[in-house]
Amino acid sequence: MPELPEVEALREYLDEHLTGRVVERVLPLAVSVLKTYDPPLTALEGQPAGPTDRYGKFLSLRIGELHLVTHLARAHGLAAGQLKAEKKSGLRVHGRAGEPCPVCGDTVRSVSFADSSLEYCPTCQTGGKPLADRRLSRLLK
Template identity: 45%
Template sequence: MPELPELQALAEGLTSALAGRVVEGARVHQPATLKTADPPLEALVGRRVAGVRRRGKILIVEHEDGPALVIHLMQAGRLGLAAAGAGRPGRTAALDLDVGGGETLRLRELSTHRRASAHLLDAAGLAAHRPLARLGPEPIGLGADGWRAALGGPGALLHTALRDGRRVAGIGRAYASDIMWAARLAPFGRAGDLGDDELARLARAADAVLTQALERARERITTDLPNREARLTAVHGHHGEPCLRCGTLLERVSFAEYELVYCPACQTGGRRYRDRRLSRLLRE
């Protein structure tokens, strides 16, 4: 799933490419993708694109004196400029905005589950849009006090809290694992129980991991989000490899659609978590 660094780089690149262009055509290829009917997508035709901004893991295509197109890519959605071709687009195409110069801003869906969504909202609708209104603060520069406030309340596990956009916006599975590793924090510890030193480590780790990832994303993502993120990570996706810090083999906990990778020596005091997927198979 695209996360803060990839989406921020894409928003910046698309703004540079699209600001000032006029929408010449608008089409929906997958009707279930567009969740609003009033105003219709065709209301964007003739309007000038103001830019693209990111909030959490949501992209907002803004137009001068017009409604905004709010796009939530979810796991398999991709957004980017494509050559405007004649004929029917590929089966992954969900929504198109023709922006002149022989180019189309295209929302694609790589999965058959069709989880990506788009909402066309005026100013009032944008302000009331729950997925945006419920988002917590952005993580870069949040500081220890900001993290304390974000992680307070009912006791969630740390790895869950980091990915909860209502607590802090924009972090997903990949960077949550790397942030916890960089901060030497146990993924299954209680988020609300972190002490001052742990919160300070968390704040520094989040800033470092996300800032470095954003710098790398800017080098490879401009006007199109690749099908594969091609991230450079410390622990995410590296189960069974030596920890870059201590050399201990990295362990994992497998869930239905993803896995959490951690270093038992650096993060859990030598404790190895039970693999949920394997444990379930053994019980059956």
């Protein structure tokens, strides 16, 4: 199950990269993730996206008049093996702070929270913006 800082980082990422863009095409990756058939997925096509909100660990992406709501832990329960493989390939910077990003070569950074930490590539994942590091913020006070 993802921790709250990871869900918030994902919300920020989606908000930055999707808000204002128009959905061109929607395809379900697994029938089991569909909880509704009305409105159909095609109702999202041609609609503007954003903003993305977070309610606890639920993410809500507004598309036109509709809201796509997801919880990453629930998705795990539906497509666990497949999701794990995707997660592994998607987590190319996990545990690699200080090493070059395998995609762009920038230095992978680490940010720590009260009870966890995560690694990220500032170029690929935050648009060059460094995330506030709790340890560093404490030193700078």
